[in-house]
Amino acid sequence: MTSTLDPTDAAARAAAPLAAAETAEAPRVVPPRRRTTRSRIARVVLYVVLAGCAVVFTYPFVWLVSASFKPRSDVFDNLLIPKNFTFENYLTIWQEAPIGVWLINSAIVTILAAVTVTASSAMVAWGFAYFRFRGRGALFALVIGTMMLPGAVTMIPTFLIWNGLGATGTLTPLWAQNLFGSAFYIFLLRQFFLGLPRELFEAARIDGANNWRIFTRVALPLCRPALAVTLLFELQASWTDLMRPLIYLRDSDTFTVPRGLKSLLDQFGFGGEYHWEIIVTASVITTVPMIILFFIGQKQFVDGIATTGTKG
Structure with missing residues (x-):
């Protein structure tokens, strides 16, 4: 028994999928203007x-x-x-306190502390990043573990050491501790060094460079943003540090700016009547240098924050 296919039915069946596709909801296209x-x-x-x-x-x-x-x-x-x-407040502050000497002392301490901790931390970080030796991970973990120690734990032993060396009352304890590096800055710089291609250092070694030349001529120029971040962090930390000047400084001629502000607060606060106009004026004088410093190093600071911590 043969059956013939109606052409009309065949055309309807072929058009059914097309009709269903047309009736399906089309994706909404947001106009460019919207x-x-x-x-x-x-x-x-x-x-x-x-x-x-x-x-x-x-x-x-x-x-x-x-x-x-x-x-x-x-x-x-x-x-x-x-x-x-x-303008009387600014005239009074320069007459009543040796704020110029305090600014000089703070500048000396801040520059020495920032330079020494940047250099020492960079050398230690380079050692952890470049050299391969047994126990490197455990030793680095020990260095990072020192960040968990509160400052109050080492405050008295450190004071006894500087007192035994006859350095109390001088500016030396405020910056010389940075000769041994900082765990935070070592971690920061190590992460940056790990992001540098190791092939660059191997090529420099093939050309005859020793470890010191590789570090100073190849590694350091490539990590300028990270060094700038470390330098700016320590400049700000040393400039605003009050605890160590309170411990080690006794003579007003050796005061730093934070220690000098504390003495002004004590001097102009007898009887509970604080001369806040003097305090705020001294605060402005000591804050402006940090603002200027940030604007000078803003580009390097942002570049360092953006690139530090990435490992290639």
Whole structure:
């Protein structure tokens, strides 16, 4: 028995999948103009949030600068533009305290501490990153483990050592400890050294360079951003350090800026009536150098933070 296929039915069956595909919901395509509008709105929101964060972070310093130009009675009036503008606070601070000597002492300590800890930490980090020796991992873990020790644990033994050496009352204990490196900076620089191609060092060795020349001529120039981060971190830490100057310094001629601010707070705070106009003025004088330093090294700082910790 033969059956004939109706041409009409065959055409209907062939068109059925096409009709189903046409009736299926097509993906929504966002017009380019709408996408541009959304991106602009998101960008505006981002800028508003960043501007708000900038205001929150900069307001304390702006308030501090404004208060330094106010008389004592107007320090806490919360007006950013002083009603009674005066330079007397800056004249008083230079007359009542040897703040110039304190700035010089802080500069000496800060520069020596930053340079020594950067150099020593870089050498130790290079040793852990480049050389292969037995027990390297355990020794590095021991170095990192020292970061878990609170400063109060080593404070008295360290003081006894410097006192035995006759260095108390001088600036030496404030920076000489950095000759032995810092565990945090060693870790930071080691991660950067590990990201450098080892083939560069092997090529330098084939050309006849020894370990010291490889370190100074090849490795160090390639890790300038990480060195800049270490240098800036230590500059800020040493400039604002108060604990060690409180322990080791006794004479006002050897005071650093934080120790000098503490003495000013004690000097102008007798009877519970603090001369806050003097305190805020001294704070402005000591804060401005760090702001200038950050703007000078901003590019290297950002590059170092962005690239440190990546391992190739």
